[in-house]
Amino acid sequence: MDFLTIIQVLDSTIRLSTPLLLACLAGLYSERAGIFDIGLEGKMLMAAFFSAAVAAVSGSVLLGLLAGIASSLVLAGLHGLASITFRGNQLISGVAINFLAAGMTVLVAQDWFKQGGRTPSLFGGARFEPIDWPLAETLSGIPVLGPIYAELLSGHSVLVYLAFLAVPGTWWLLYRTRFGLRLRAVGENPAAVDTAGVSVVGLRYAAVMICGVLCGIAGAYLATALQAGFVKDMTAGRGFIALAALIFAKWRPLHAMWACLLFGLLQAIALRFQNIDLGGVVIPVQVMDALPYILTVVILAGFVGKAIPPRAGGEPYVKER
Amino acid sequence: MDKMPKWADVVLIPLISLILAAILSALVILGIGEDPVAAVNMMVSGALGSTYGWGYTLYYATNFMFTGLAVAVAFHARLFNIGGEGQAMLGGLGVAMICLYIPWPHWTMALLAACAASMLFGAVWAAIPAYLQARRGSHIVITTIMFNFIAAALLNYMLVNVMRPDGSMDPASERFPAAVHLPTLHELLAPIGISFSKAAPANVSLLVAVLACVVVWALIWRTRLGYEIRAYGHSESGALYAGISPFKITMVAMLISGALAGLMATNNVMGEAERLVLNSTEGAGFIGIAVALMGRSHPFGVFLAAILFGFLYQGGAELALWTNIPRELIVVIQALVILFTGALDNMVRMPLEKVFLALRKGKA
Numbered sequence: 238m239d240f241l242t243i244i245q246v247l248d249s250t251i252r253l254s255t256p257l258l259l260a261c262l263a264g265l266y267s268e269r270a271g272i273f274d275i276g277l278e279g280k281m282l283m284a285a286f287f288s289a290a291v292a293a294v295s296g297s298v299l300l301g302l303l304a305g306i307a308s309s310l311v312l313a314g315l316h317g318l319a320s321i322t323f324r325g326n327q328l329i330s331g332v333a334i335n336f337l338a339a340g341m342t343v344l345v346a347q348d349w350f351k352q353g354g355r356t357p358s359l360f361g362g363a364r365f366e367p368i369d370w371p372l373a374e375t376l377s378g379i380p381v382l383g384p385i386y387a388e389l390l391s392g393h394s395v396l397v398y399l400a401f402l403a404v405p406g407t408w409w410l411l412y413r414t415r416f417g418l419r420l421r422a423v424g425e426n427p428a429a430v431d432t433a434g435v436s437v438v439g440l441r442y443a444a445v446m447i448c449g450v451l452c453g454i455a456g457a458y459l460a461t462a463l464q465a466g467f468v469k470d471m472t473a474g475r476g477f478i479a480l481a482a483l484i485f486a487k488w489r490p491l492h493a494m495w496a497c498l499l500f501g502l503l504q505a506i507a508l509r510f511q512n513i514d515l516g517g518v519v520i521p522v523q524v525m526d527a528l529p530y531i532l533t534v535v536i537l538a539g540f541v542g543k544a545i546p547p548r549a550g551g552e553p554y555v556k557e558r
Numbered sequence: 559m560d561k562m563p564k565w566a567d568v569v570l571i572p573l574i575s576l577i578l579a580a581i582l583s584a585l586v587i588l589g590i591g592e593d594p595v596a597a598v599n600m601m602v603s604g605a606l607g608s609t610y611g612w613g614y615t616l617y618y619a620t621n622f623m624f625t626g627l628a629v630a631v632a633f634h635a636r637l638f639n640i641g642g643e644g645q646a647m648l649g650g651l652g653v654a655m656i657c658l659y660i661p662w663p664h665w666t667m668a669l670l671a672a673c674a675a676s677m678l679f680g681a682v683w684a685a686i687p688a689y690l691q692a693r694r695g696s697h698i699v700i701t702t703i704m705f706n707f708i709a710a711a712l713l714n715y716m717l718v719n720v721m722r723p724d725g726s727m728d729p730a731s732e733r734f735p736a737a738v739h740l741p742t743l744h745e746l747l748a749p750i751g752i753s754f755s756k757a758a759p760a761n762v763s764l765l766v767a768v769l770a771c772v773v774v775w776a777l778i779w780r781t782r783l784g785y786e787i788r789a790y791g792h793s794e795s796g797a798l799y800a801g802i803s804p805f806k807i808t809m810v811a812m813l814i815s816g817a818l819a820g821l822m823a824t825n826n827v828m829g830e831a832e833r834l835v836l837n838s839t840e841g842a843g844f845i846g847i848a849v850a851l852m853g854r855s856h857p858f859g860v861f862l863a864a865i866l867f868g869f870l871y872q873g874g875a876e877l878a879l880w881t882n883i884p885r886e887l888i889v890v891i892q893a894l895v896i897l898f899t900g901a902l903d904n905m906v907r908m909p910l911e912k913v914f915l916a917l918r919k920g921k922a
Contacts (some may be wrong), residue, residue: 297698319901328638330901333848333893340889347884348590352835477703484700527711530704537696
């Protein structure tokens, strides 16, 4: 495997990690506030469709992005309504949201575009274009560093850079602001937050809505940057891989980035090579597909450092019993 | 003191939730420019208007009975088994091995062996998440989701690299021998003079599913083990105090749950496809969640809800065939049912409780 191949695999790692990272951070806000969210997949899918649909009709990718975020926020609001206001089962609500998105996207796509549940292909201003960094062309001739700069760092869409900037942003918000402290507290001990006179319901809704915005960006990235248009079930389990990455990272932002890059790398390798031959031992492509899930189970089992979720996760808060 | 009479909890709340889901589904159909009344008529005539329609409705219902019971048993122990899909896939693998590699003289013996194998494979696939939950405290919902994906990858590997016949491009196993063909309802009912559609896939495993409903009922409400499962589900600390081992209940409930999900393979793999194909479960494992919620985790409720969803599936297929409404409408209806009977349960329950309290005060 030569240097250029490695650069290309890493480049596609970054592209494939981006939706995982956005969804993973989305889940991080929600779960840190004590709301389990297995509906990341559904929110991403809904956003992917509406961003592609609006971008296709209006020709503007920014309008598409806004529509994607708005549709994801609707589902996030539904999740909040079910799990915060009506104190329902958060996991069941997440399952319902995933199915709602899987069904509604195809139903509406068929009604609007009549192309068998997909949107028309996007081109021009309806897609996020790659951003070339200054002097990328001139510097690409430099050995080793040139290709890294020109291929690996430069030439991604703005959402990729946004996703990776969201990592320190999330860290700062969670660990260096009052809002972040309260958000983490509400996921560990909501009664204490309530006693301090801060609204548990308000904080949890805020977290669920931030989660909705990030899932919306993740979905829009899938349909308008990574690919050119929406196809049925295009999230293909990414929401669950993001969930796996979140557990893998033990609910911490910086670790979430490394986990998403790792799972993105696995996807990139599986995409580029089918079966990998390691000196006689052939690793079938299915192993690469299953590896994120297997790793997560191993981490969850606590064999490699224990993953302990926020203490109040999954439990509705009832004021005064 | 209960806030509501039992019948309200068992019948009224699911009924109201179902009506809410139906109203929203009708709005969705209106939204995509179709006529909901015509759609319902077409679904009824397509799914229940002929023995062909009934044959498909009952075929789907058989799948959903198995997966619904699987989810329901776990619910009784307050465990959420979302891994029915993966367990049913593994069950299919077990059935395929039994049918392909052992020459059976008669389908009855093959069916018994296939039941045993599918239950074993499904239970094993549920055992690992159960053990991790009981001993290591890993959240069973997350691990069972992960095991669904691992099962899909495993099945993919087995079909592409191991079980695919030489020269075939299709990732599927060989066709099962004719000796293990399960009699369809047509073949079962013809000797007693009832004519039933030849083409419909409903088969003898429907009886296995009904039997499973009865056995699960007896298990949950008529045995000591069932009592322990329910006690553990109501209060873990109470159960612990009564000397019930949480480890044992978690393991046993999940093993039964996985075995039931695995049993589904006798219907879809052995009864219908008669070979193992990719994605043979078609999401039935997830529909089990809706069925169990709708049926209030009671085997009889699961039985009724499974037939309702069987009707929706066959009716939805008819709609997709004759109108512009895609099959995904069923997925939306399924989502709404899960939403209203599961997640938004309190939205219906809270106002109703107030109504019943007011009524009682009026009487006193």
